[in-house]
Amino acid sequence: METLNETMIAKEEIGKLHFDHHEVLKSPEAIQRRKEDLERAMILGNTSHSKVKIEFVSKDGTHCVETTVWHASDADVALKGGAIIPLCCITKV
Template identity: 50%
Template sequence: MDHHTLQHVEKEAIPALHFSRSEVLPPNPEFHDKRRQLLFQAMILGNTYHSKVRIIFETIEGLCQVETTIWATTEHYVLLKGGVHLPIWCIHDVILP
């Protein structure tokens, strides 16, 4: 995946985006576990140091990226600063600082 061709999205624009209900990662538990670990680490960084991470995610329009702080994760969603939520099944990667 070429991270330089992704559309940059502001966190505030995420609620207006359209997401597929399909999982974007291959059906390999290792990929899903790695994503969960990265999201957990990003949440700790966000809550402890207010550090922003880069999230690579997919909408029905294409691949996007957002730089933001992750405040919490649930079973199906990531909660971002400002009350914005992002479906976990649409996240390809989390890039930590």
């Protein structure tokens, strides 16, 4: 999914956003790719503290954050500093 006009935000601002909990990706292939990309991002975050760019959708629009991924589950992604993004709202890693 290509995103246009995303707003770059600080990870500390994510807690102020509101999310719809529905899948933003359309194809099973895109969902699988996101899962694999998040697994790689989590490994990078936990081993070398590397940051990744995550694009996601909230009720307020499309956003982008550059941060470290600490944990990714089937429901949510936990970022450095405690911010949480619902997995289904992430469009690209």
